[in-house]
Amino acid sequence: MEVQLQLSVRRSAAAASRTCQSCTSLILPRTATHQQIRHQATSSRHKRALRVPPHPSFIASDSAPKTDHIIFNPPSSEPSIFSTPFKFLPKNDPRRRANLPALFSSLSVAPATNKLPPLLPFLPTEAQPKVHHLKPEDITEMRRLRAEDPVANSVIALSNKFGCSKTFVMMCCHAPKEHQEQHRERLAAVRERWGPKRTKAREDRVRRKDMLLRGEL
Amino acid sequence: MKRIRPAPQELCLSQRRPQSTFAQPSDPIAGEEVPESQPTEPVDPTEDMSRFPPLDPTTKKSARYPSPLPERALKSAKLAALRARLALSEKIPLQTLARALVDSTADKNKQFNNTNLAFLGHTLINYHVSEYLMVRYPRLPMAIMYSAVAAYAGPDALHTVARQWGIEAAAVPGGEVDPGLLQFSTDKTPTVPTTFGSRRAEADYLDKFNWRRGINSRVVLDDDFGNVVQSPSHSDDAAARSADNNAALRPYGTPETRKIAETAYANAVRAVAGAVYAHRGREAVKAFVKAHILSRQLDLSRLFAFKMPTRELSNLCAREEFEKPVARLLSETGRRSRTPVFVVGIYSGSDKLGEGAGPNLDAARWKAAMNALKAWYLYSPGEDVRVPSDMLVEDARPWEPAHIDIGEVI
Numbered sequence: 255m256e257v258q259l260q261l262s263v264r265r266s267a268a269a270a271s272r273t274c275q276s277c278t279s280l281i282l283p284r285t286a287t288h289q290q291i292r293h294q295a296t297s298s299r300h301k302r303a304l305r306v307p308p309h310p311s312f313i314a315s316d317s318a319p320k321t322d323h324i325i326f327n328p329p330s331s332e333p334s335i336f337s338t339p340f341k342f343l344p345k346n347d348p349r350r351r352a353n354l355p356a357l358f359s360s361l362s363v364a365p366a367t368n369k370l371p372p373l374l375p376f377l378p379t380e381a382q383p384k385v386h387h388l389k390p391e392d393i394t395e396m397r398r399l400r401a402e403d404p405v406a407n408s409v410i411a412l413s414n415k416f417g418c419s420k421t422f423v424m425m426c427c428h429a430p431k432e433h434q435e436q437h438r439e440r441l442a443a444v445r446e447r448w449g450p451k452r453t454k455a456r457e458d459r460v461r462r463k464d465m466l467l468r469g470e471l
Numbered sequence: 472m473k474r475i476r477p478a479p480q481e482l483c484l485s486q487r488r489p490q491s492t493f494a495q496p497s498d499p500i501a502g503e504e505v506p507e508s509q510p511t512e513p514v515d516p517t518e519d520m521s522r523f524p525p526l527d528p529t530t531k532k533s534a535r536y537p538s539p540l541p542e543r544a545l546k547s548a549k550l551a552a553l554r555a556r557l558a559l560s561e562k563i564p565l566q567t568l569a570r571a572l573v574d575s576t577a578d579k580n581k582q583f584n585n586t587n588l589a590f591l592g593h594t595l596i597n598y599h600v601s602e603y604l605m606v607r608y609p610r611l612p613m614a615i616m617y618s619a620v621a622a623y624a625g626p627d628a629l630h631t632v633a634r635q636w637g638i639e640a641a642a643v644p645g646g647e648v649d650p651g652l653l654q655f656s657t658d659k660t661p662t663v664p665t666t667f668g669s670r671r672a673e674a675d676y677l678d679k680f681n682w683r684r685g686i687n688s689r690v691v692l693d694d695d696f697g698n699v700v701q702s703p704s705h706s707d708d709a710a711a712r713s714a715d716n717n718a719a720l721r722p723y724g725t726p727e728t729r730k731i732a733e734t735a736y737a738n739a740v741r742a743v744a745g746a747v748y749a750h751r752g753r754e755a756v757k758a759f760v761k762a763h764i765l766s767r768q769l770d771l772s773r774l775f776a777f778k779m780p781t782r783e784l785s786n787l788c789a790r791e792e793f794e795k796p797v798a799r800l801l802s803e804t805g806r807r808s809r810t811p812v813f814v815v816g817i818y819s820g821s822d823k824l825g826e827g828a829g830p831n832l833d834a835a836r837w838k839a840a841m842n843a844l845k846a847w848y849l850y851s852p853g854e855d856v857r858v859p860s861d862m863l864v865e866d867a868r869p870w871e872p873a874h875i876d877i878g879e880v881i
Contacts, residue, residue, distance in 0.1 A: 333826055335772055335845040341793060341822045342847050344874055370821060371799040374832055466834055468776040469841060 388418060397427040404433040534647035538578035538654055544569035549639075549651020557636060557743070557763075563750045571742035574655035574735040575662040577644030585742035586662050588749070592741030593664040595748055597695050599760040600624045602858045605873075608771065610848050612879035613686050615774050617697035622769050625696055626663075629737035632763060638739055640732065655735035657728040664741065668694035670702055757860060772845050780840035784817065784824070787847060787880045794820040796843070798836045801826065815839045848879070 311327050343350045378384040396416060399407040400423075412427075413420045429437070448456070465471045533540040544550055544565040554568055571585045578584045600623045604616060611619065622628055633653070644654035655661070671692050676682060677699060689697045724732070740763075748756040777783065781796075788796050796819050805811040815835035816826045825843025829835035852874055862870050 332828060332842070335825075335842050336849060336851070338846055338850045339822060339824050339843075341819060341824065342850060344850070344876075346874065347852065370818065371801050371816065374798045374800055374815065374836065376832075377798060466829070466837060467778065467780070467841070469773060469845075471829075471834075471838075 388416060388422075392416060393426050396423065400427040400429060404429040530647050534645065536578075536646035537580075538573040538583055538644065539569065539646050539648065539650040541566040541569060544650045547649055547651040549649055551651075553636065553638065553651060559743075559747065560751055560755070563746055567746045567750065568743070569650040571746050572638070572650065572653045572739055573644075574653070574738060576656045576659040576731065576735065577654035579659075585738055586664070588742035588745035589662075589738040590664040590666070590741075590745070591748060592743065592745030593695075594666050595756050596624045596629075596741060596744055596760055596764060597666070599757060599858075599860070600764065601695075602860060603765055606856050606858050607851055607854075608849060609852070609874045610850050610876040610879075611771070612848060613690060614697070615771070615848070617689070618774050619769065619771060621696040622774075623764055623767065626733050626737040628764070628767065629740040630733040632767075633736040633740045636740075638736065640735070653735060653739050655732065657724065657731045659731075661731050661734040661738070663734055664738070665694050665700060668692060668700040670700045674699050674701060753860075753863060771849055775841070775845055775848070777841055777844065780837050780844055783880050784840045784843055787844070788819055790880065796824060796840070798839065800832070817843050844880075 312325060314325075340350070373379050396412055400412060409420050409423045412423045416423070428434075445453075462471065527543060527546055529540060529543050529546075533543055547565070547569065550565045550568055554563065554565065559568070567588075570583065571588055573584045575581070575584045575586050581587060597620065600620055601616075604611065604619050604623075608619075638653050641648040641652040641654050644656050648654065669692055671677070671688075673682065677684065684693070684699070686697075692700070694700050723729070744756055744759055747759045784796050788794065796817050799816050799818050801814040801816045803811065803813045806813075811830060812828055813830075813832050813835040814826065814828045815832065815838075817824045817836075817839045825839045825841070825846055827835050827838025827840075827842050829838050856873070857868075857871070859870075859873075861867060
């Protein structure tokens, strides 16, 4: 019992001297008191999972020459605007004449086999074409309603009533001046409540659109 | 006063300055006869010459004139080096090259400064650049055409050309400085060669009230680069303001002085082109413009900016009787991620007109429409297309008419 006590005292004294030495001395290298223990094998993560097969375009086909050769496989990139589309060539351009067979072959391809990519979802399709069902009298009615009571006949209400887009309603009619003023004030009040992050995000969105239209993005 | 060329033997004795190149007294720029610039008495820059004697003995006599005497050009190493660097012919005398480096702000006598040569060079450079752009890119809208001409032949571009040629400016112009240095002074109003355009009645109010200048009125009224023709008095106050600035406090000058320096450098390049034409002729100046100005790279596609590209493209397709343009989704990745990419193509019928990638469907569609419009406007008949001035040589092939477009989409 006594021996054990002595041992423990000696150990704690040694530990104290070690820690003391490690914390006071700036010159001697620090010794790691805790050893790292690996609980998980990482070879799979570092080696096996990263062993990705090459892209099919890099695998030499059977028709490729057996000797050394160059694989030309450029990364996908935007087509150059300096190569004019065939449709944009003027009638007297020599490239149009040179490309005649290609033109005929593309014309001869049936639309079923020549499958075009899908349309953007929000654009009118063949199944849901753009309808121009509103008559001039409808638009006069729409203007009258909007001028009478711009609150009840809001843009959304009118677009639902007449079955057209909100943009079309806004193209057709203007609200009275005082209603526009009220609306502007309401928007300004909403903007007042925005914090710095939201304000900056909105400003950046406008700036990004301007840059896009200038071709800088 | 009638001025004559002095005989060679009295070159060093004559009190009157001999001319470097012959200039008509009634040239279109000169307007009125300029009086002979008299030697200036009050300030004698040759006072310190006993301490630092000049290498060239003619310096002392030349120092009494506002610009170096033409005979000193033969002894200038800088001028000879410049002529060799530009690979100019021996037929272009060094005296003419020296005259091309004297700006109108340094010596107001039009028979000794480069005004006439710069006017000639300005006309020639603009002619060759406009002709090249018109034939090479026949569908350029007028606004883009103006910026493209300015990007090739405008003062900024020619200033850069002069810097690249290694033309250096004298700190202060004077008769005693090396004739191989560009001489201009920043406290006077520079002469900008203007071949075309007339002054608008409302020119003073354009900037003040931010009035709009339509492209049609620009074509009729404004100068070669579509800028407003300003009256000479307009820039007087600018020059006066620049004179007030302390040079020691502003080592890089003010915007006004930098503009004057830029004009002087540009005029030097124009004057060299004019000198090439005067001494070597039409073909030489064409080769000179091609080598030094048209060889500079300009990415025309970056000059475009659109407001409503999709609408403009629909107008174009309606005008040209193509099928209505529709946007189709070619490929996409990461639709639900933070950074999605959509690739959208604009199709007219089964033909793809343009393609664009963007972080959302609308941006990609706008970009595709912009690319389609750029592809329309930047149509080119080819790189080796002939320009009308090619017909001026002997035994030229018969002219095939260049493609002329019906105009931009409105």
